[in-house]
Amino acid sequence: MRALIAAAAGLAAALALVLTITxxxxxxxxxxxxPxxxxxxxxP
Known part of the structure; x- marks a missing residue:
């Protein structure tokens, strides 16, 4: 259960970072x- 919560928190942080940059x-x-x-x- 802790791993699932940690994964969800990491995904939320990554999504927040992407939305902030956007x-x-x-x-x-x-x-x-x-070039x-x-x-x-x-x-030659």
Whole structure:
């Protein structure tokens, strides 16, 4: 029974966090038009 209560409390906390982030919305700003380079470009 304690495990069920702990799982329900964890699920409620996670749901509250998701709803809070959704309510706040995305931050203002713009993204860079250049793609991110994750590797070193190959030299010809």
């Amino acid at each position: 309510a706040v919305g995305t931050p203002e700003g713009r993204t860079s038009p250049q 991110l380079l994750t590797t070193v470009p190959a030299h």
